[in-house]
Amino acid sequence: MQQIGHFIGGEHVAGSSGRTHPVYNPTLGEQTKEVALASVEEMDRAVANAQEAFPAWAATSPMHRARVMFRYKDLIEKHMDELAELLSSEHGKTVPDARGSVQRGLEVVEFACGIPHLLKGEFSDSVATGMDLYSMRQPLGVVAGITPFNFPAMVPMWMYSIAIACGNTFILKPSEKDPSVPMRLAELMMEAGAPAGVMNVVNGDKVSVDAILDDPRIQAVSFVGSTPIAKYIYSRSAEQGKRCQAMGGAKNHMIVMPDADMEMASDALIGSAYGSAGERCMAISVAVPVGDEAADKLLEKLIPKVENLKVGPSTDPDAHFGPLVTAEHLAKVKSYVDLGIEEGADLLIDGREFRMQGYENGYFMGGCLFDNVTEDMRIYKEEIFGPVLSVVRAKDFDEATRLPSDHEFGNGVSIFTHNGDAARDFARKVQVGMVGVNVPIPVPLSFHTFGGWKNSAFGDTNQHGPEGVKFYTKIKTVTSRWPGGVQIGPDFTIPTIKS
Incomplete structure (x- = not known):
């Protein structure tokens, strides 16, 4: 070895x-x-x-x-x-x-x-x-x-x-x-x-x-x-x-406004929530559609995409994501899904029993999707670090802005909308260190800086x-002086620049 x-x-x-x-x-x-x-x-x-x-x-x-x-x-x-x-x-x-x-x-x-x-x-x-x-x-x-x-x-x-x-x-x-x-x-x-x-x-x-x-x-x-x-x-x-x-740690939210392009928003969620099996500090783990109508439209687009996620060996170029890093971490992520069910969230898609044919010993898990997650649930409060997405329905824009602002973590957040005023207002008010506007993973490029707020x-x-x-x-x-031969006597006051 x-x-x-x-x-x-x-x-x-x-x-x-x-x-x-x-x-x-x-x-x-x-x-x-x-x-x-x-x-x-x-x-x-x-x-x-x-x-x-x-x-x-x-x-x-x-x-x-x-x-x-x-x-x-x-x-x-x-x-x-x-x-x-x-x-x-x-x-x-x-x-x-x-x-x-x-x-x-x-x-x-x-x-x-x-x-x-x-x-x-x-x-x-x-x-x-x-x-x-x-x-x-x-x-x-x-x-x-x-x-x-x-x-x-x-x-x-x-x-x-x-x-x-x-x-x-x-x-x-x-x-x-x-x-x-x-x-x-x-x-x-x-x-x-x-x-x-x-x-x-x-x-x-x-x-x-x-x-x-x-x-x-x-x-x-x-x-x-x-x-x-x-x-x-x-x-x-x-x-x-x-x-x-x-x-x-992080608990990154993605706000989906009623006017958002739901196809684009659902594609963004799929990549950012499930890419790398969710093992990213900038992964979106909470979707916040504003209003029940927007939530229903988003889930209509999202559910079939989660169901069709391709989990595969890390060497498969067509796989959307591979296994989790260790057996212990796999068990931890699955335990959070168990907890979410106990807390009363609706598990729409359950990936816990996924098995990869030919790789039965690998640390694989399918994508999981919760709906009707609330602020008091541990699956909302804590970082899961796996392929688990929670949908928290917000009544209005103010609540959608408050959710990530009140959360103990403040790493990244995104908003999807066609409304420039809403996007600008959100970016200025939200209490999070990195903000994406129609960008799901707002990691700055190297010539800007990366860093969150709060915990x-x-x-x-x-x-x-x-x-x-x-x-x-x-x-x-x-502070350098070259007086050029000019004699300067002692000065017992604090140095100042005289006009």
Whole structure:
């Protein structure tokens, strides 16, 4: 069985803790690999390598770092099929979906290629006699990322591409469920010309996470995962004086106004709710038609599309989605469907008993659709993270706006309408961090920033875009005077600019 260790100081390193975690192929329902879980000592070694590499990398010109990113971009494109197939084999998402997720990560690499421009500071000439004022952005040092199973390529690239381009060195702790792609991405970073120690991958569990949070040499931590863990990482990082951005869970709503194109809205719901088996933090899991007439029209379009979803092995290019990531997660998602029935919601389509012929051991589940879900139900309140869509009927526009605004999560929301006034009003009023207008998954492109509100995000900076550059750098302001031979006597008052 293949053994996966760590990537430290530019080299593959076998795990030495004696602790391991199984890696499964979700389509087959079989263990195919074993990944090492790092000890505190192994994490210490990775941090030491990163710290040693930092001064020279920080002193490297931004143009040189950009050229490394350009080469890295080229290598990822050349290895796109390999990365997508490897990702699919451990996560279970279809190969086309996996390829798309790698591409979305690659777009942040492309953004990082512009780092010489992004690091430019500000300059004010002659703010006083012989005095200039300017600022510069400088890297923090060793920084770390802790990433989830659902996007083992995209989310890490959101973090380390910008961090490394800014001159930092990076420790990545990926999910132990699908560790192979992060390891391959680290290899390609070295091939692109990054020095040893600039990017390190340490596989592990809570032992590794706590080692990251407690190590004083690590200056900043970026996290994507569940809300309870995000809160834990944010609070423990704050105790240690680290910068932290921690992205948590979601319960994304899609408002469907009575004037919406129901064909387009139902197509949008099918893709966003059931794509990747619902294992996306930006998946739409709640449809909110406004008025019973709109709800009935929407369900008339939606039900046959859910019934005709094609679930298949991750290698099937025609499959709409593949298996869930593990047997444990499959059981958890099914338990939420059981709970929804107990709570009184109407289960219109039940995918719990789906079996994939020829892949009976795989972690497959068909799409599920609930109607008449209410705010007090746990299936509405909690993140299910599976192919389950709940329909919550709103009486009017105000209630439809209130539902996502009052929810504890505030990651993404969408509205489908032909009414520009309603769309504009909704976008301004709704208390959610990312809004789509006739767009079901409003994930910003790499040159804007990604981040939710409320219990979906902790910290005051978002992922990638200008916020990413801000997070991974510290600003230094220099006040400079060259008096040109003019003698200036002592001044015992606070410095001011005299008109």
